[in-house]
Amino acid sequence: MEDLWPVVVFALVGIGVLLVIVFLALFARYFKLWIQAFSSRAKIGPFSLVFMSLRKVKPSVIVDTKIMAVQAGLTDIPTQAYEAHYLAGGNVHRVVHALIVAHRARIELDWDTAAAIDLAGRNIISAVETSVDPKVIDCPDPKKSGRPTLDGVAKDGIQLKARARVTVRTNLKQLVGGATEDTIIARVGEGIVSAIGSCESHKEVLANPSVIARNVLARGLDSQTAFSIVSIDIADIDVGDNIGARLRADQADADVRVAQARAEERRAEAVASEQEMLARTQENQAKVVLAEAEIPLAMAEAFSEGSLRAS
Known part of the structure; x- marks a missing residue:
């Protein structure tokens, strides 16, 4: 047993030396990164760099990003x-x-x-930049909808064609799970059409297009979306067709067709009634003829019975 001790000690020493060599090799590999982190007060130790490589984390990425954060004043983010x-x-x-x-x-x-x-797949840098510098969205967007204008009809029946520009800022708190830009475009479009439809006259809208923007903003269309609406500006508004007059003309044509159909129905009923009366007249005439034919027979029968005598 005593003869085995030198072998065991030698093996342990060899393993220890091997581990030290491996550690020194890894340390030497990341020594430059550790110097960079140390000189930048990034607080990343040499052992952390070694363990990063064992966890399949690229130490250079962590060191570079943490140095960048620390230099910018973001010192409260842990390395983990x-x-x-x-x-x-x-x-x-x-x-x-x-x-x-x-x-x-x-x-x-x-x-x-x-x-x-970032993990949700959104571009966090673009979102922050939009928070700093608001983004302008065309409503409608011809590239997506294929329509150049939003068409609404005022209460006087005149169609108005409008285009709006919506200025939005990213709402970072609702970016994950919030509705996207397409929802903003759809809601604003619906709001503009509804606002035009609530106006008594198209002249009211033409004289003061901001009435539409105020009505749309009051609806809170940016709720549950990834954006906050800063402003809505009516870029262009044109007069379209007289939808009310066209609808009234179509209704008049429909009423004429209905009246004609009813008149034709009454005419057909009158013709049918006339034919029925003619048939009844002919039937009654036939009955008269039959009755007249029975008179000589009755007279002959009366003569034969002696109930009818010649005077």
């Missing part, structure tokens, strides 16, 4: 959050970039919200 987002398949660099833009613009955005938006 970077690693977790990387392992979840997110774009760490994009999230940090968006957080820096939001921080500079003094827009409230935390790591969890930004990471969730």
